[in-house]
Amino acid sequence: MSTAVAEAVDDDLWSAIGDPTRRRMLDLLLADGGGTATTLSQHLPVTRQAVAKHLGVLDRAGLVQATPMGREKRYRVDDAQLARAVAQLASVGSAWDARLRRIKRIAEAIQRAQQNQQNQQNQQGQQGRQES
C-alpha cells in the first residue's frame, strides 16, 4: 500500500474547483443550464471581467465549453469533466476518511491494551494490600 493520496488527483482540475467563486459559477451554470459572463456576474459579487477570467480557467480545465451565439458567448458545463472532478473529490475524501478510521481503530486498540494493563495492575494491587 503506497499511501499516495494526492498523487491520483489532477491538480489543474482540482485548483479549478478549488476557488469558491468558480464553484458558485458552476452551481449557477448547472442551475440555469448555461449562461454568459454578464448573466453570471449579475448573481455574483464580482465584476463581469473577473467572471470572464474564471470562465477562461474553467474552459482550460475543460469543465465548461463556450458557444458563440450572436453577440453573446454562452457557456455550459461539460458533464463528463465535472463528473471526473466529483470523482476526484470523492477519492481524496474517502482516502482521508479511511486514514482517520484506521487511526481511530489503532487508538482504540491502544486504549484497550492500556485498560487491560490497568486491570491487571488493579488485580495485583487488590491481591497485595486490601486495606482502603
Added chain:
Amino acid sequence: MSTAVAEAVDDDLWSAIGDPTRRRMLDLLLADGGGTATTLSQHLPVTRQAVAKHLGVLDRAGLVQATPMGREKRYRVDDAQLARAVAQLASVGSAWDARLRRIKRIAEAIQRAQQNQQNQQNQQGQQGRQES
C-alpha cells in the same frame, strides 16, 4: 429547494485543503502520525519556510495543532476538523452528482419526447402522402 450548494461550505476550510502542497502535507502528517516543518520539507519539493507558512494556514484553519517539544515544534492532524473537511468535500460532490443525475434524467426525457414526436410525424406522413 433553494439549490444552494456552495453556501454550506466553510471557505476557509476549503481553501486550506485546496492547495495541493497542503493536501500532501496532510497526507504526510497522517502517514507518520505527526511531524515538524523540517521533516515535512524533506519529503516535499519546497523549502522549510514555505512548509512553515502552510502549517500556519492549516493551524489557523484548525486542521493541525502544534506542540513545542524541546527545540522543535511538532504538528499533528486534528481528526475532528479533518473529518469536517471530508464531510464538506462529500457534500459538494454529492450535490453536483445529484445535479448531473437530474440533468441526465431530463435530457433522456426530452430525447424520449422527441422520439415520440418523430414517431407520430412518421405515422402522419405515412397516412398523408403514400406516393414515392
Added chain:
DNA sequence: CGACAGTGCAACTGATGGTTGCACGAAGCC
C-alpha cells in the same frame, strides 16, 4: 445610420505561494 448591449484587451492593485538570508534559542560535544 445611430444607439445600445455584450465582449475582449490592457494596466493597475492586493493577496498569496515561493524563495533567500539572517538572527536567535535549545541540545550536544570538547
Added chain:
DNA sequence: GGCTTCGTGCAACCATCAGTTGCACTGTCG
C-alpha cells in the same frame, strides 16, 4: 563552561493570480 549545530522564526523580495477600472470593438435593434 564554551562552541558548534540543528531547528525555528522573521523580513525582504519575486511571481502569479483574483479582482478592479477603463477603453475599444462588434453585433442587434429602432
